[in-house]
Amino acid sequence: MSQALHPMLNTAIKAARAAGAIINRASLDLDLLRISTKSSPNDFVTEVDQAAEQIIIETLLTAYPGHGILAEESGRAHGAKDSDFVWIIDPLDGTTNFIHGFPVYAVSIGLAFRGQVQQAVVYDPARNDLFYASKGRGAYLNDKRIRVSKRTRMGDALIGTGFPFRKGDNFKRYMKMFELVMQSCAGLRRPGAAALDLCYVAAGYYDGFFETGLNPWDIAAGSLIITEAGGLIGNFTGESDFLNQREVVAATPRIYGQLVQMLAPFSRVIKDVDDDTHPTEAPKTEGGEAAPAAAAVDAPRKKGPVRIRKADLAGAKDEDSSL
Structure with a gap:
């Protein structure tokens, strides 16, 4: 990556890649997955969601033990409850795609400071595509700056x-x-x-x-x-x-x-x-x-x-x- 990244963003990237490695390994043998439903039909969770979330939380709290956590599978059970810093985590966005072998899913990690999102990582492990941004410093895909399209109609x-x-x-x-x-x-x-x-x-x-x-x-x-x-x-x-x-x-x-x-x-x-x-x-x-x-x-x-x-x-x- 050509530009220096914020230390908190670097930590989020490390966490996202670690979760992505778990997801990629599991994608090679989907028949072994244990799948359960949440509160309603069509609402799935797998052991992969939970393992990916665990490694993300461990990585973030090892680096920043005083930070708060809001995670899809575990809610606010981890981290400091009253911190100004809150990591907002989806360990596997697109679980239904994943369990069917449809390769469109991602790890999503955002850091909010006093309610405002400051750091962001979305990692697509199937394509090894890393989207990331720090507030005020632009958005990137891998090491290339990205911009919205110029279409107007x-x-x-x-x-x-x-x-x-x-x-x-x-x-x-x-x-x-x-x-x-x-x-x-x-x-x-x-x-x-x-x-x-x-x-x-x-x-x-x-x-x-x-x-x-x-x-x-x-x-x-x-x-x-x-x-x-x-x-x-x-x-x-x-x-x-x-x-x-x-x-x-x-x-x-x-x-x-x-x-x-x-x-x-x-x-x-x-x-x-x-x-x-x-x-x-x-x-x-x-x-x-x-x-x-x-x-x-x-x-x-x-x-x-x-x-x-x-x-x-x-x-x-x-x-x-x-x-």
Whole structure:
């Protein structure tokens, strides 16, 4: 890697590669896997998820024993409970793909400091692709700087998504969104690992992405990689409060505005009415330029850094997503 990396990012990369080695070894003999379901059908966990998570947590806490942990399989059982630093971990995003031998899955590790994501790693062990970013220092794939695409028209855009899969998900609502976006873009894709989907937007493979039902560990790392690559990410109304809203849209600045216009009517977010009303402000790209006005559709609150409240993190350990 050509540029000097932040020590915490280096530790995250070491942890992600160690987890990736466990995943790659297990992928050679999938018939031996022990698979169980979580709280609902189609929601799988394997011994590989658990072993990968364990080695990530051990690596991180050996280097930073005073840090907090929010991990998909073990929640906040490890690490310091009240630290300003919280590692947000998905040890195997795309478990359903993995157990079927479909090679689209990833390790996702993000570090939040006082609720703001500062370091991010998403590692694709099947391709040995390492996406990473430090706040303010750009986004990279392996040792090459990545940027979102330059496409501006939805009609030319390739959009990624994730389908609902649990009993109780609102399939009818999703199908309306699917139909609307599908008829407006050049193509819609659903590989099945949200962490990689976000990185694909950052690298310019997709021009945008949207999904419902995601948890913080699915999107924390990818959210920083997106913004450091010059893209925008928010909830369906275009606001930056998305990590705990179970809906996310990410895209190039111009495509983002058009996706928000389409998806805002489907948002589950209840808008806060503050006494001190802030003027609507469009999200900014990495370079500081304002996004198109459409990106601020139905956004009554001032945009700020993405913040993860500790109370939200503590309650985030519910159902999995992006399998």
